[in-house]
Amino acid sequence: MELMNLLADGIESPVAVETHCHTSVSAHAYSTLMENVMVAAARGMKGLCVTDHAPELFDGAPVYYFENLKSLPDQMMGVRLYRGAELNLMSAAGRVDLPDGLLSRLDWVIASIHLPEFSPGDREAVNAAYQNLAKNPFVDVIGHCGRGKFFFDWEPVIKAFAGHGKVVEVNELSARAVPESVERCAGILALCKQYEVPVVLSADAHFADAIGRYDHALSLVEQVGYPKDRILNLDGERFEAYVQERRREKQRHIR
Numbered sequence: 506m507e508l509m510n511l512l513a514d515g516i517e518s519p520v521a522v523e524t525h526c527h528t529s530v531s532a533h534a535y536s537t538l539m540e541n542v543m544v545a546a547a548r549g550m551k552g553l554c555v556t557d558h559a560p561e562l563f564d565g566a567p568v569y570y571f572e573n574l575k576s577l578p579d580q581m582m583g584v585r586l587y588r589g590a591e592l593n594l595m596s597a598a599g600r601v602d603l604p605d606g607l608l609s610r611l612d613w614v615i616a617s618i619h620l621p622e623f624s625p626g627d628r629e630a631v632n633a634a635y636q637n638l639a640k641n642p643f644v645d646v647i648g649h650c651g652r653g654k655f656f657f658d659w660e661p662v663i664k665a666f667a668g669h670g671k672v673v674e675v676n677e678l679s680a681r682a683v684p685e686s687v688e689r690c691a692g693i694l695a696l697c698k699q700y701e702v703p704v705v706l707s708a709d710a711h712f713a714d715a716i717g718r719y720d721h722a723l724s725l726v727e728q729v730g731y732p733k734d735r736i737l738n739l740d741g742e743r744f745e746a747y748v749q750e751r752r753r754e755k756q757r758h759i760r
C-alpha cells in the first residue's frame with residue numbers, strides 16, 4: 506500500500522473528527538502523526554485527536570511525551586489537532602496513569618481497561634472501577650468498554666457515566682477485531698440511548714488507513730436507533746464546542 510494511493514482512494518469520512526488514534530509513539534501502532542493527519546485531511550475530516558497510550562501500558566509513551574504535546578500546532582493541513590491521551594484504568598478505586606494537572610491541559614482524555622489488572626471474574630471490581638472513573642473530572646470519554654474480557658453490569662455503570670457527564674465510545678476496532686464484542690457494544694449503546702449518554706464514533710486507529718472508516722460503528726448506531734444529534738463528532742463545530750466547554754470545567758477543578 507503506497508501512502509499516495511491511500512491518500513487518493515476517494516474515501517469520504519462520514520465522521521468529522523477522529524477521536525481515537527495512535528501513532529508510532531505507541532510501539533504497537535505504525536503511522537506517524539503526520540501520516541494520520543494526511544489521511545484525515547484527504548478524507549475530508551475537520552479534526553483529529555492524537556491519543557497515544559499512557560505510561561502504564563507495556564509500550565505506552567512516557568509522561569513527558571504528553572507534557573510536550575504543547576509543541577504541536579493547533580492545525581495541520583486544515584485539520585484541527587486535539588492533544589489527548591488514552592489512559593489505563595487500573596484499579597477498583599478508578600486509578601489512572603497521568604497526573605491531574607497534566608490531564609487538565611489536554612483536550613481529549615480517553616480512559617480504557619487494557620492491563621491484566623482485572624480478570625473476567627472481577628465483575629464487582631470492574632463495576633467499581635468504572636463508577637469511580639466516572640467521578641474523575643479530567644476524563645472525557647470511556648474507551649472500548651464493550652470489548653475484551655472485562656465484564657461489568659451495564660446498567661449501574663452507564664447510569665454513573667450519565668450522572669457525571671461522561672461520553673462513551675462506539676469503537677470501530679472492537680467490532681472489526683473482536684466480532685464477539687458486537688452484541689455487547691449494541692447492548693451498551695442501547696443503554697446510552699436510554700440514559701442520554703453522548704457518544705463518539707472512533708476508529709481506534711493503529712494505522713493511518715483506519716481513520717475515516719466507521720462502517721461497524723455506524724451499523725451499531727442504526728441497529729440501536731441511537732439519535733445522531735447526540736453523536737458528538739459527526740460535526741466539527743459541535744465537537745469543538747464540547748471540548749471548549751469541558752476545558753472550562755477541567756480548569757475549575759484544578760484550582
Ligand SMILES: [Zn+2]
Binds near residue numbers: 591617619648649
Ligand atoms: Zn485502548
Ligand SMILES: [Zn+2]
Binds near residue numbers: 527531533558711
Ligand atoms: Zn492500542
